[in-house]
Amino acid sequence: MSSTSDDERDRDTExxxxxxxxxxxxxxxxxxxxDGVERQPEGVVRAPGETVTEAQALLEAGKPFHAHEVFEDAWKSGPDEERALWxxxxQLAVGLTHAARGNVTGGARLLRRGAGAVEEWGAGSGTSHPYGLALAELAAWARELADVVERDDAAVDARTWAPRLRGDVSR
Incomplete structure (x- = not known):
């Protein structure tokens, strides 16, 4: 039995x-x-370019979990034809999160799943650089990181492995 009553739980107005x-x-x-890291607000609708810029800043700051939340907002609020891209x-950002936490299996699996998803979306859409995103390079980065995580069986540094979303992501 929980010691927290319903009145003490943190609930929104609904x-x-x-x-x-x-x-x-x-x-x-x-x-x-x-004291923790300030959380990303949820449900924010951003223009696609703003989404990429904000996610990039979070990745570079070693906060891939927070970048994942920014991409998730785009996934949930964007046009249906772009949902698979976001x-x-x-998935790439949360894969990096798991890899940085030392979750080898989950990190590698999500990195490969995200790599396949962005490649598939690019092939289906006929564009490999939507909003300046370098999809083929991101997929290659994700697969390389998945291999490194599995080979080394250890956590990686999220800042060191942060991809450059709009350009060369190689290490």
Whole structure:
């Protein structure tokens, strides 16, 4: 039985649970009362270029979990024909998150899934650089990182491995 009553739970005005627990830069929960990294607001509608710019800044800051949330907003609010692109980019960011947390299996799996998704979307859309995104290079980066994570069986540094979304992503 839980010691927290319904009155003490953090809920929004519609009664949905909110997670006010602080998080670290990789999105891992921290103990209540500890200072964490400011969370990305959810449900923000951005122009595609703004999404890419904001996600890039978060990736470079070593916050791939937060970049994933930015891509997730685009996935949920963007046009239907672009949902698979944004979902694939979110998978790449959360794959990097898991790789940085040391989750070898989950990180490699998500990186490869995201690589396939962005390649498939690019092939189906007839464009390999939507919004300046370098899809083939991102897919190659993700597969390389998946191989490194599996080979080394260790966490990677999220900043060191942050891809450049709009250009050369090689290491």
């Amino acid at each position: 009664g949905r649970a909110r997670n006010a627990r602080p998080r670290d830069g990789l999105g891992r929960p921290l103990p209540y009362g500890v 979902r694939g980019l979110a």
